[in-house]
Every structure is written in C-alpha cells, then in structure tokens.
Amino acid sequence: MKQTESHKPKVSRLELFLAFSRISLSSFGGAIFWARRELVERQRWLTEREFVDVFTLGQLLPGPNVLNLTVIVCHRFAGWTGAGAGIAGFLGWPCLMVVGMGVLYQHYGALPQVQQALTGMSSVAAGLLFATVIKLAMVLPRGWRPWLFGALAFVGVGVMRWPLLWVIGALAPGAVFAAWKELE
Amino acid sequence: MERLDLGGLFLHFLVLWFLAIGGPSAIFPDIHRYVVEAQHLLTNKQFAEIYTLAQVAPGPNAMYVTLIGWHLAGWKGVAATTIPLLVPATTLTLLVSHLNERYPNARIGRAVRRGLMPITIGLVLASATILMRAVNHDWRGYLITLLTVVVVLRKPWNPLWVFAGGALAGILGFV
Numbered sequence: 001m002k003q004t005e006s007h008k009p010k011v012s013r014l015e016l017f018l019a020f021s022r023i024s025l026s027s028f029g030g031a032i033f034w035a036r037r038e039l040v041e042r043q044r045w046l047t048e049r050e051f052v053d054v055f056t057l058g059q060l061l062p063g064p065n066v067l068n069l070t071v072i073v074c075h076r077f078a079g080w081t082g083a084g085a086g087i088a089g090f091l092g093w094p095c096l097m098v099v100g101m102g103v104l105y106q107h108y109g110a111l112p113q114v115q116q117a118l119t120g121m122s123s124v125a126a127g128l129l130f131a132t133v134i135k136l137a138m139v140l141p142r143g144w145r146p147w148l149f150g151a152l153a154f155v156g157v158g159v160m161r162w163p164l165l166w167v168i169g170a171l172a173p174g175a176v177f178a179a180w181k182e183l184e
Numbered sequence: 185m186e187r188l189d190l191g192g193l194f195l196h197f198l199v200l201w202f203l204a205i206g207g208p209s210a211i212f213p214d215i216h217r218y219v220v221e222a223q224h225l226l227t228n229k230q231f232a233e234i235y236t237l238a239q240v241a242p243g244p245n246a247m248y249v250t251l252i253g254w255h256l257a258g259w260k261g262v263a264a265t266t267i268p269l270l271v272p273a274t275t276l277t278l279l280v281s282h283l284n285e286r287y288p289n290a291r292i293g294r295a296v297r298r299g300l301m302p303i304t305i306g307l308v309l310a311s312a313t314i315l316m317r318a319v320n321h322d323w324r325g326y327l328i329t330l331l332t333v334v335v336v337l338r339k340p341w342n343p344l345w346v347f348a349g350g351a352l353a354g355i356l357g358f359v
Contacts, residue, residue, distance in 0.1 A: 024242060024243045024244075025242050025243075026242070027242055027243060027244070031243070031244055053288075054281075057277075057280065057281055057284055058277070059206070059207075060205070060280075060293070060296065060297050061205070061272065061273075061276060061277045061280055062201060062202050062203060062204040062205050062272045062276065063201055063204050063207075063246075063269060063272045063273045063277070064204075064207055064208055064244040064245070064246040064269065064273075065207050066244055067244060067246070067269070067270075067273045068273050068277045070273075071273045071274060071277050071278060072277060072278070072281045075278055075281075083274065083278075087270065087273075087274075090243075090244075091243070091244070091266075091270075093242070093243065094241060094242055094243025094244065094247045094250075095243075095247065095250055095262070095266065097241050097242060097243070098237075098238055098241050098243075098247045098248075098250050098251045098254070099250070099251075099254050099262065101237050101238070101241055101251065102234075102237075102251050102254040102255055105233070105234070105237060105255070106255070109233065113355055116354035116355050116357065116359065117351040117352075117354045117355050118233045118236060118237070118351075118354070119319055119325070119354050119359045120328060120349075120350035120351050120352070120353045120354025120355070120358070120359050121236045121239075121240065121347050121350045121351050121354065122232045122233060122235075122236040122315065122318070122319035122350075123316075123319055123320055123325045123326075123328035123329045123332070123350055123359065124236075124328060124329070124332045124343075124346050124347050124349070124350035125232075125235065125236045125239050125315060125347075126312055126315040126316040126319065126320070126329045126332075127328065127329040127330065127331070127332025127333045127336065127346075128239070128332060128336060128343055128346075129209060129308055129309075129311050129312035129315060130309075130312045130316075130329065130332075130333045131332065131333045131336040131337050132209065132308055132312075133305055133308050133309045133312060134333070134337060135337070136301070136304070136305045136308065137305055140301065140302060140305070141298060141301075145302075146301070146302035147302065148302075149299075149302040149303055149306070150302035150303065150305045150306035150309070151306060152306065153302070153303040153304075153305075153306030153307055153310070154306035154307070154309045154310050155306075157213045157214065157306070157307055157310045158213055158306075158307075158309065158310025158311075158313055158314060159310075161213075161217050161221065163214060163217070164200065164203050164210075164211060164213065164214035164307075165199060165203060165214075168203050168303065171303055172299070172300060172303065175299035175300060175302065175303060176295050176296050176299035176300065177295075177299070178299060179294075179295040179296075179297075179298035179299035180291065180292070180295035180299070182298070183291055183294055183295055183298070
C-alpha cells in the first residue's frame with residue numbers, strides 16, 4: 001500500500017529550477033542516479049519510497065523517464081509554473097550544449113581524427129544499447145509469451161522496418177490483455 | 185535541394201513520443217526509418233554520429249532528437265524535434281500521476297507495464313542492431329561493441345570512460 005505520509009515541503013520555483021539544473025548537468029550517461037541523489041539525499045524533498053513510486057510511474061509512461069519524473073515532482077510541489085521551472089532546468093542546459101556540439105560537428109565533423117573518434121564511440125554506443133537489452137531481459141516475467149512479443153517487436157521494427165505506430169498498434173492490445181489475464 | 189517539411193517532422197515526432205514507452209531508445213528505429221530511409225534527410229553514418237554525440241553530452245539521452253533537429257534546420261529544427269517530447273510528459277504523465285495517487289494498485293496499470301515491457305526490449309534490441317550496422321564495417325568495430333557489453337555488464341564504471349576508450353581506439357586507427 002502506498003503511504004499517505006506525504007510531508008510536502010514548501011519548495012519555490014527557483015529552487016526547483018536550480019535542483020533540476022544540477023541533476024541535468026551532472027548526469028552524464030543517465031540521469032536517474034543523480035535525480036535520486038538530489039531529491040532524496042540532498043534536498044530531502046522525497047522519501048526513498050516516494051522516489052521509487054514516482055520513478056516507476058515515469059518509466060511506465062511514454063517519453064524520457066526522468067523528464068516524466070521532473071514534471072510529476074515539480075507539479076506536485078509548485079503547480080504548472082513549478083513544472084515549467086523544473087523542465088527549463090532539466091532540458092534547457094542540455095539543449096544548449098547539444099546545439100554547441102552540433103556547431104562543432106558541422107565545422108570539424110569531417111576531419112579524419114574526429115571521424116575516427118566518432119566511429120569508435122559509435123561502436124561503444126551500440127554496445128551500451130545491447131547491454132541495456134540484456135539488463136532489461138533479466139527481469140522479464142517468466143514464460144514464453146514475453147519473449148514472443150519482444151521478438152515480434154524486434155522483427156517488425158528492426159528487420160521489416162515497418163512504422164512503429166503499426167507495430168505497437170498490432171502488438172500492444174494483445175500483450176496488455178495477456179498480462180491482464182495473468183494477473184488474475 | 186529538397187525543401188524540408190518542418191511541420192511533417194514535428195507531427196512525426198509528436199506521434200512517436202506518445203509511443204516512446206521505455207524511453208527514447210524505443211523510438212530510435214522509427215526515427216532512423218523516417219529520417220534516413222523515407223525522407224533521406226541524413227545518411228546512415230551521419231545519423232549514427234549525431235546519436236553518439238548526444239550520448240556523451242550531459243542530460244537525458246533523448247537529446248539526440250534535438251541534435252537531429254539542429255543539424256537539419258537550426259533553431260527551427262530544434263523546436264520541431266524537441267517540443268514534441270514535452271507533450272506526453274505534460275499531458276498524459278500528469279493525468280496518470282493524478283489517477284495513480286487515487287488508485288495506487290489498479291490492475292490496469294500493472295497489466296500495461298507487464299505487457300509492454302517485452303515490446304520495449306524488442307525495440308531497444310532493434311536500435312542496437314541498426315546502430316551497429318550503421319557504424320561497424322569489420323570485425324574490429326564488432327569487437328569494440330562486444331567489449332563494451334562485457335565491461336558495462338561487469339563493471340560499475342561511468343559509461344563516459346568507455347566512450348573515451350572507444351574514441352581513443354578510433355584515433356589510434358583501430359577502427
């Protein structure tokens with residue numbers, strides 16, 4: 001059961017903006033670790049349990065997980081303007097930095113050394129995605145059905161190259177219905 | 185030069201973000217299909233490089249869509265690819281978070297999560313293979329990919345160090 005011991009501290013928009021700026025700017029290679037550290041350990045705005053609840057919800061919903069978490073947390077503390085402040089802190093800086101990288105890429109992207117470094121790094125990026133798949137697959141529910149749905153999604157999108165909307169539209173109702181039955 | 189349809193780009197990304205259950209890697213294959221294969225806006229190699237660059241920047245991994253937008257059309261492109269990612273977070277997420285506070289143990293929520301997770305895994309696997317085929321041309325590239333998997337699963341290191349290793353291997357002429 002969810003605890004209703006919501007000790008809701010008073011948090012200003014500026015504080016939200018600064019906290020989520022800090023999370024965003026420290027999070028190289030995944031923001032979740034830094035989000036927990038800032039919100040639970042440093043600011044003590046959320047309890048461990050509240051954090052897990054909000055994070056799980058953020059993962060379940062579409063879009064970047066930590067952005068969803070940002071919106072939920074900031075909206076809870078300071079309403080719509082609070083959510084705006086949190087989003088500005090969380091996405092504003094990375095947006096500017098990525099554009100800075102885009103400018104450098106347009107100028108120097110064709111240099112041979114840059115090309116070689118990028119190729120090596122891209123091989124690493126592919127490895128990170130494979131590692132993510134393995135980590136996620138370890139916590140799949142037992143039975144053949146999850147593997148079947150996973151394989152169909154992979155073939156439809158990765159091999160046949162059908163549009164994602166069709167593939168999800170075809171697979172999701174069956175997958176959710178089967179899971180609904182299993183939970184009985 | 186073909187004129188870029190920014191409105192079409194915006195709409196495509198808007199629909200995609202609502203499908204991005206499990207995060208930005210789940211829609212990578214479809215963004216690749218649209219931008220590289222259907223619209224021919226970027227080459228396979230450019231796409232892979234832009235994705236990789238965004239992975240080594242701070243912030244959420246999703247920022248590769250912003251970099252794609254910048255590369256295609258400057259600030260207008262940034263708006264066309266980045267604003268859509270805010271839409272599900274500010275509408276659907278708040279609605280569901282509200283419902284979830286009211287009904288914390290609803291069976292439908294658990295069923296959606298349990299049912300969609302395998303699909304997400306299949307989509308991330310598709311992303312990994314598409315990226316791998318775009319960048320690895322011989323055994324050396326595949327070796328770096330394989331080493332990355334082993335290191336990431338066994339060591340708690342920050343992925344940035346592994347990226348640095350990959351960059352170094354590239355500069356030294358290994359790939």
